[in-house]
Amino acid sequence: MTDTQDYASTPGAASHSHGPFIASMDQGTTSSRCIVFDRDGSIVAVDQKEHEQIFPKPGWVEHDGAEIWANVQEVTDGAIAKAGITGADVKAIGITNQRETTLLWDRKTGEPVHNALVWQDTRTDALCKELGRNVGPDRFRRETGLPLASYFAGPKIRWLLDNVAGLRARAEAGEILFGTMDSWVIWNLTGGPDGGVHVTDVTNASRTMLMNLSTLDWDERILASMEIPAAVLPEIRSSAEVYGTAAGGALAGVPVASALGDQQAALFGQTCFAKGEAKSTYGTGSFLLMNTGSAPVNSYNGLLTTVGYRIGDQAPVYALEGSIAVTGSLMQWMRDQMGLINSAAEIETLASSVEDNGGAYVVPAFSGLFAPYWRADARGVIAGLTRYVTKAHIARAVLEATAWQTREIVDAMTKDSGVELTALKVDGGMTSNNLLMQTISDVLDAPVVRPMVAEATALGAAYAAGLAVGFWPDTDALRANWRRAAEWTPRMEADVRDREYKNWLKAVERTMGWIEDEE
Amino acid sequence: MARTIQSLERAVAMLRLLAGGERRLGLSDIASSLDLAKGTAHGILRTLQQEGFVEQDPASGRYQLGAELLRLGNSYLDVHELRARALVWADDLARSSGESVYLGVLHQQGVLIVHHVFRPDDSRQVLDVGAMQPLHSTALGKVLSAYNPVAHTEAVEGERTAFTPRTVTGAADFEGVLDLIRARGWAADVEETWDGVASVAAPIHDRRRMPVGAVGVTGAVERVCPEGSLRPELIAAVRDCARAVSRDLGAGRF
Numbered sequence: 001m002t003d004t005q006d007y008a009s010t011p012g013a014a015s016h017s018h019g020p021f022i023a024s025m026d027q028g029t030t031s032s033r034c035i036v037f038d039r040d041g042s043i044v045a046v047d048q049k050e051h052e053q054i055f056p057k058p059g060w061v062e063h064d065g066a067e068i069w070a071n072v073q074e075v076t077d078g079a080i081a082k083a084g085i086t087g088a089d090v091k092a093i094g095i096t097n098q099r100e101t102t103l104l105w106d107r108k109t110g111e112p113v114h115n116a117l118v119w120q121d122t123r124t125d126a127l128c129k130e131l132g133r134n135v136g137p138d139r140f141r142r143e144t145g146l147p148l149a150s151y152f153a154g155p156k157i158r159w160l161l162d163n164v165a166g167l168r169a170r171a172e173a174g175e176i177l178f179g180t181m182d183s184w185v186i187w188n189l190t191g192g193p194d195g196g197v198h199v200t201d202v203t204n205a206s207r208t209m210l211m212n213l214s215t216l217d218w219d220e221r222i223l224a225s226m227e228i229p230a231a232v233l234p235e236i237r238s239s240a241e242v243y244g245t246a247a248g249g250a251l252a253g254v255p256v257a258s259a260l261g262d263q264q265a266a267l268f269g270q271t272c273f274a275k276g277e278a279k280s281t282y283g284t285g286s287f288l289l290m291n292t293g294s295a296p297v298n299s300y301n302g303l304l305t306t307v308g309y310r311i312g313d314q315a316p317v318y319a320l321e322g323s324i325a326v327t328g329s330l331m332q333w334m335r336d337q338m339g340l341i342n343s344a345a346e347i348e349t350l351a352s353s354v355e356d357n358g359g360a361y362v363v364p365a366f367s368g369l370f371a372p373y374w375r376a377d378a379r380g381v382i383a384g385l386t387r388y389v390t391k392a393h394i395a396r397a398v399l400e401a402t403a404w405q406t407r408e409i410v411d412a413m414t415k416d417s418g419v420e421l422t423a424l425k426v427d428g429g430m431t432s433n434n435l436l437m438q439t440i441s442d443v444l445d446a447p448v449v450r451p452m453v454a455e456a457t458a459l460g461a462a463y464a465a466g467l468a469v470g471f472w473p474d475t476d477a478l479r480a481n482w483r484r485a486a487e488w489t490p491r492m493e494a495d496v497r498d499r500e501y502k503n504w505l506k507a508v509e510r511t512m513g514w515i516e517d518e519e
Numbered sequence: 520m521a522r523t524i525q526s527l528e529r530a531v532a533m534l535r536l537l538a539g540g541e542r543r544l545g546l547s548d549i550a551s552s553l554d555l556a557k558g559t560a561h562g563i564l565r566t567l568q569q570e571g572f573v574e575q576d577p578a579s580g581r582y583q584l585g586a587e588l589l590r591l592g593n594s595y596l597d598v599h600e601l602r603a604r605a606l607v608w609a610d611d612l613a614r615s616s617g618e619s620v621y622l623g624v625l626h627q628q629g630v631l632i633v634h635h636v637f638r639p640d641d642s643r644q645v646l647d648v649g650a651m652q653p654l655h656s657t658a659l660g661k662v663l664s665a666y667n668p669v670a671h672t673e674a675v676e677g678e679r680t681a682f683t684p685r686t687v688t689g690a691a692d693f694e695g696v697l698d699l700i701r702a703r704g705w706a707a708d709v710e711e712t713w714d715g716v717a718s719v720a721a722p723i724h725d726r727r728r729m730p731v732g733a734v735g736v737t738g739a740v741e742r743v744c745p746e747g748s749l750r751p752e753l754i755a756a757v758r759d760c761a762r763a764v765s766r767d768l769g770a771g772r773f
Contacts, residue, residue: 040614042615343597344603345597345599346599348599349598349599432602434634434648452614452636483614483637484639484644485636485639487637
């Protein structure tokens, strides 16, 4: 769900590795990528292609399913060519994808019946309120771990069935298939209308609001409430097993052996295999996931309960998830809207020119407050302004906003799970911001660790696929691949931390209730 | 002939003068070179200084070109931008070399470490970002001194402390070392700064071929320089990394 911003660059091709390899297909929100990894987990080659973002109305976001599949094929062939290898050198294919984005297609022709509804699309807002009936947004939380919100796939399916002429009848007759991007890619990869397998994995299924977290199967009561025919749904499989083999292209005959939603893939790539281990991916928005072990933990503090991963027939591993809507996009705002910096990286230069925030706090509640507050009526504020405050102080406050929001989510996770965070593993484009990483460590009062591979998401899918085919023996072997590239340790005095947190919370309070007649 | 503005012509002449050979000049040198009264020259210099086009060294009072000119020429590179661009390549270098990686830029009279990747073993290590290293004895510093004229002046004019018996301190010897670096395209430091530590570094250029920084590996002399000779694959890996970062900054292939 996140994309690295203009910070990141990736190696195009390198030739220092010898086979065999794992190919990872990363179908993201703005682009599709294929990355080839070797046994050490090093990147051998990358190819990438962006796809069109379609905005039919304010708040609506769509992708063309056919374009995405064409791009996935193109970048796969491209990465294999750049690596200078053939399909015979590739032991397995792993899939990771933007989560929740919903597509329905004709099982006979393979043609999408409508553009995919992207996770950011808010057209199902009203439908979600209606589905809450008299219970409210938590109507299905106990079963699914999720609140009724427009992100999730179930209500998006319902919207398509209600709004595409004749679709419901065709769906009930078994002519239509539903899939998130993992299912769409796997179905096409394994043959499409000609014998393609229609499956999804537990992590992607856990974002539909249709799967019961305890049984890991579709929940009939919820299907009935949302009026979704079971005939459209894929089979739910583990995250690491052979679903089928590629039917064509550069990788014809190679097993398709993993699928994980992007954030879960990053958790896996960061080797957060033990209870209490957590990772945070800092991109446009940021996503923090903590491994909570073999039982789902209910959240009373506004987090999501989700499946972390499931390897073959082993017990599933659950996770708590908290997201920060505005992080990298806040730096972009500083650059594009405020014009205070020329590049996202320059914010560190500006912020480093002063010792502290000068008393200023920025709360970027651009479209309300998310976890742990969930206040749609909030809007952003810059608080604590005095004549003394300069643009450098504002830059510092902008970096601190990301740090404090991380702290709020970590605090909520500790409350829900009873597990104290020992260290935070970070990835994503913003990890190149040294001052930001130090500030996060300071406000968490815990070490922040950056691993040597920036591409944790694609690596996670490669790891899961490699486990499924025996390329790596077990998760211990994957842990052995993990390398620390940098570590920031807390330097802030406890009394300063407490005072600053209190000030931050006061600033957050001032964002609430700004929008008065929210429907 | 169209009318021109004399003070502007004089200011431009001053910038040209400061951009040529001698990089730092005193007020009287500038005034006499351009055949100006000291008071006139001072007025122009003060204006240029206010705009950031000229900087005055607080110790010697001499003038040099200011950072604003570099920004204007669009070759100004923010060090954090440099780190962001170098991130994946530096990781790759640490992984392939098995040693820690440092990225440095010229700052005042030394090398400022702007990025550090840990040696890829599970040992406890401390992030060195923000630390300073000497120009004349480290691999990073020598690369900068060889390619960046401002760094060169600093290293040549500054004090060259003998940190170990192997530190090169003599002026002629030092210039000889820099000539060799320019000829080979990389620099080494084998126990010239710290006993038991060796490093190899290469220059990073931007799209105008300006030397904006240096990247290198540092490790135990036994691993980096076994039996007294540097591992050639290590030198190749460092140069590959420097080229990759330069390419990302828009420098052409070379």
